Amino acid sequence: MLVKDNHTRLEWAEVAAHIAEKMYPSADKITLINYNLSAHKKSALYELFTPERARAIIEKIEFLNTPKHGSWLNIAECELSVLTRQVVNGRISSKDEMIKKVTNWYETRNKNISKVDWQFTTQDARIKLKRLYPTLKP
Secondary structure: OOOOOOHHHHHHHHHHHHHHHOOOOOOOEEEEEOOOOOOOOOOHHHHOOOOOOOHHHHHEEEEOOOOOOOOOHHHHHHHHHHHHHHHOOOOOOOOOHHHHHHHHHHHHHHOOOOOOOOOOHHHHHHOOOOHHHHOOOO
């Protein structure tokens, strides 16, 4: 697990590299869902690494950004809610303890192939979020 104290573009690039090279080195393609932050820029990989290494990371990762509006629909936020309820349910005394708890949590969830049972249908979304959906004219 890689934990950073700040959220700069260069630290984001380190995390992207860690995911591609250390966590999933044998994966053909990794889908990384980013929250819409100015720090989440592929160009940061070129600032931090050689052009060849940056390009290899970019080719391995499919970068997806959450929508600017209605991002609460993001499944990742559901996972963070589960993490908060199951792990961060009280005071944690140190960064090392937090890393250990979160690592144990995600390893267990990955081993058990935990899934999200998403029940918000497209039809419901079109009603509740009608301002985000275009009106199609016949």
